[in-house]
Amino acid sequence: MAEMTYRDAVARGITQEMARDPNVVLLGEDVGAAGGVFKATVGVFDQFGPERVADTPISEQAILGAAMGAAMTGLRPIAEIMFSDFFAVCWDIVANEIAKTRYMTNGQVALPLVIRSGNGGGVRFGAQHSQSVENWAMAIPGLKVVAPSTPRDVVGLLAAAVRDPDPVLFFEQKSLYATKGDVPDGEIVDELGKAAVRRHGKDATVVALAAMVPRALAAAEELATQGVEVTVIDLRSLVPLDVTTVASSVAATGHLVTVEENPRLCGWGAEVASIIAEENLFDLDGPIVRVTTPHVPLPAADALEDAAMPSVARIVEGVRRSLQ
């Protein structure tokens, strides 16, 4: 067991999988000798060399096209899209090609690949480098979507993603890179589609993802001091989605609050809310409350960015609203 940062856990996860399977390769901008702009791939190049760790030009379509073609023909690539905002320049390869090919070919083509990307706000990078776009991915049939909240989960979920026979978008929350947590020694491999209950409480169910998990836990602490005990569920993956864990918690608490970093409209919280409103409506004792970034691009100034993103105070307020 070692304490390590979320950032270092990425490199550890990649290394674990590249050491295990010679078909795993890594490609992206500055991922090699430079160790990645977030320093999340430090050491990988030294260990595996330039053949298996390939620096690329600024050509996101070419990066993902290369990953796709390689995955079709026997490799298991891990591609990096530096900031998840840049998915917009290569969304065609993700949404139209990678996601649809198994289906269109009626199963002839398998695409075991992972696309890692720095996601989300809170680092004062402004509107084009701060988006939380996991819901863009969730909206596309054929993609799996993972977003870990702890260093341990980074390793375990990344390993699961690499070994998964389907294409996985792996969102590394930028605001978590510097956070630390205990990571057990030895190989770690998780299962995709299993949410983690991070805290148990009888009064309400709070569902969060990635950087919103620690905030939801902080809100839970604060609510506890006010006598409100909430369950906090870390979804860990959006596709597959662990509906069972959410629904059974809501059955027990009668209240659901989702906490999303993405802007409101069509966020994953809406999907979770709609599932519960369809399948578990009569379990609810109060409104389903969604706490999200408002439907605005993220501003750059620290004062504004902090005001835009879901805060502990807004989560507390959201839970109180659901309980009224």
Next chain:
Amino acid sequence: MAEMTYRDAVARGITQEMARDPNVVLLGEDVGAAGGVFKATVGVFDQFGPERVADTPISEQAILGAAMGAAMTGLRPIAEIMFSDFFAVCWDIVANEIAKTRYMTNGQVALPLVIRSGNGGGVRFGAQHSQSVENWAMAIPGLKVVAPSTPRDVVGLLAAAVRDPDPVLFFEQKSLYATKGDVPDGEIVDELGKAAVRRHGKDATVVALAAMVPRALAAAEELATQGVEVTVIDLRSLVPLDVTTVASSVAATGHLVTVEENPRLCGWGAEVASIIAEENLFDLDGPIVRVTTPHVPLPAADALEDAAMPSVARIVEGVRRSLQ
């Protein structure tokens, strides 16, 4: 008053606005002399000439970049992205540039532009030419999102979109191009953000968009023969969203069913459901049911495509489920 096709209504709307305002220009692939691949711009080139109706190379990023730069500097472009699936090759210009620029510049830059696109399935074009991607657009703050269901609305909403000071994505449903309807003579201009109640019924509220509106109405007919009277709301635009009309209808009926052509996850129906589940939960007498295309890419074969998209039968079944 003349009967015309949805397709011809597009050309009529464009012509109306180009005749009125010399700053309105049209650009896109094959939109000029060829009249567009869907024949939706026939006659526009003849009337306004090659300066104001510009054929482009297959360069969607360059098309939308040109529209954006022109809108920043005094023109009001209407750009065509032939099939909405191709938004994936230029999503950066839409989501990162056009949508965010007014905000990032704190209001210095206005972008009065319209992007028209052929959207949706039902025409056996397969997975890369059949997507209904209005929810991709709805998820991006800074965009307005319009999707008419009738020839009359095509004209009125297109005019509103062209005159709107914000960027508008205008989805023309491909499966509706050949449908006909009455269009009044003279200038037609609508207001964005006003839903239309297409049928009144006390038992349930069915919310639909574009090609799903006629299907919802057909389902309503069928339900009426079984003694169930439903209200059918045509949203007409997703942003702005007419929450008032939906909520007040649900307050009256106690039941909500959304009908989406897009695949399920993070569709606009989820957003509508989550709003009602948050703000009007206690008006509900039954589960909120979402009828969607399942979360799959669209298959090409007619038998499969018809089975995938929401059918009248599935809408009827969805209403029945919400009433149980």
Next chain:
Amino acid sequence: MTTPLAQQLAQQTATRPATPPAAAPAPGTPPVQAPPEAVRLRLYQMMVEMRDFEKRAYDLFLQGLVKGTSHLGLGQEAVAAGFGAAMHPGDYTFATYRGHNHTLARGVQMAPVMAELMGRQSGLMAGKGGSMHLTSVAHGMMGSYAIVGAHLTIANGAAWSSKLRGTSEVAVCFFGDGATNIGAFHEALNLAVVWQLPVVFVCENNRWMEYTPISSVTAVAHPAADRAAAYGLEPLLVDGNDADATYAIASAAIGRARAGGGPSLVEAETYRHGGHSRADPGKYRPEEEVQAWLGRDPIPRYRQRLLDAGIDEAVLVSIEEQSRRAVDAASSAAEASPPPDVSLVGANVWADGGASWRR
């Protein structure tokens, strides 16, 4: 042209350069060094089969049996045939929505292709892909792609994989003139050269996008060849209506790629006889242009050349008859197949075979 591959080809040339003048390569000029007779007969057979197949596909469309869209390769057969014949089993083909010819060129049977166009259970992908997405991995047909430009980047990936795994497959990627103006073209070409990938990019310049002439939207006269230097590549222009010429340049470029010599970009000048897709009559094209190119139809031209080379006409007639029989059999088989079972809607979204996104 003084660069290696061009030189190599020029040395094989009988009386004219391998790359005809762009304007109007004279029909019937003697070919580059003739391939062996067996190859020539195979080229002829492939082209005849493609032609017959496409004509039948068009008839079936008119009868309402081919649904949705389809983009025929009528007139462009010499490109698919020349490259198809030069490829080795195991090599990777990446094609566009106009990919029927390229699919047949890899030995895929006609019946499942026809059934796919008709949306039947026995279709190559059981109707799930349709005409624009023909794929048969078992034949190295790695897919037909309907978003212009994307597959150039994907072909790179297959070539990269071949290189990293140390095997010898070459990727051949076909696309149109219009595709040279989209960003993915640029990204793919640059990366292929930087990584020295075993990939051959083949631009089939048929002079038209959908309804717009390529010359009106392109900054250079030869949309691919005039861009080669931007990637440090030599310009390679070939008469795309001459099967011997396409076979020669294909063999050279594929051979170079296989030998570790890196990528090539070939521009093959050709023409589509019909409209862009489906019922498009293609009336926007000047009649003289159409007639001039119909006069350069690759198939009668090649037939005459084979006769001139002393091949017995009976051999050709037998190829032609066989082809007609094969198309008849394929369309009967396809018509006899039922529509796909609706359960296929939910099949193969994921590797577990299904469509469930929840646990």
Next chain:
Amino acid sequence: MTTPLAQQLAQQTATRPATPPAAAPAPGTPPVQAPPEAVRLRLYQMMVEMRDFEKRAYDLFLQGLVKGTSHLGLGQEAVAAGFGAAMHPGDYTFATYRGHNHTLARGVQMAPVMAELMGRQSGLMAGKGGSMHLTSVAHGMMGSYAIVGAHLTIANGAAWSSKLRGTSEVAVCFFGDGATNIGAFHEALNLAVVWQLPVVFVCENNRWMEYTPISSVTAVAHPAADRAAAYGLEPLLVDGNDADATYAIASAAIGRARAGGGPSLVEAETYRHGGHSRADPGKYRPEEEVQAWLGRDPIPRYRQRLLDAGIDEAVLVSIEEQSRRAVDAASSAAEASPPPDVSLVGANVWADGGASWRR
């Protein structure tokens, strides 16, 4: 180079071609035809102010007062200055995230720029954009764009609008060497030429993407100049550390665009003195390379040239002192400004000033 713009510049040249050899243009070589003294003093002043501004921005970053990211233009001043001086009021600038210099070059005041970097209410965009998105429409500074490549297509649009409206603005679009490998570059260049737009594309080749040398990921030696021919353009390579040279080529290219002569693509060879962004020390670069380029620092080099041309040193010293005072005043003003009011989070999503998406 024998093409028009290059010729025109060569005729102005004193003792060496306008485009220095790519490898190591000798510092201190005599300039192209010297601009008038007033222009030269303005160029010097601009460069000094940019330099002082960027150094202060770096200091404020180290003090924790500049938050988020910032990309300094230290070392690249001669490009922004040369083009800025050649532009007319009303012309359109499109810059990247490395756009502080280009913003100042259009006459935008230092104080609001500094305040924007610091996320203050008095910032150019009240803190909503940040360092990477500096925009001042009133000054023709049409924005700084942080997604590599996108703004080349947007610059086209502004140029197209100028052409259609029959006005005379020229768009000038700056970008890095790395940007030449992304698809949008290709699409933008092609369309600009096809539509003959009044736009000048300026590649500031500083030899590095973020931490990767451009030469290792690019198929050609000169990422922009070697691609010009792919768009029917002449290759234009200029010493980007020589303000007289950048001014000369800028004047020629902008003049041509304004006269209806269409677009140009200029590659200016330069170097960033510091790291890619923020605290990056840029240690991945070979020390000799860094030292060689520090030796070609555009500012001392230009200072010496002005002295050699007989300009009184006191004039230069006064420019330098004024610059320091301006930077001091700007940073004091910025520091004195409060953070933006949180109500701005919901301001200006839409033209109605607000953020509401519902009716």
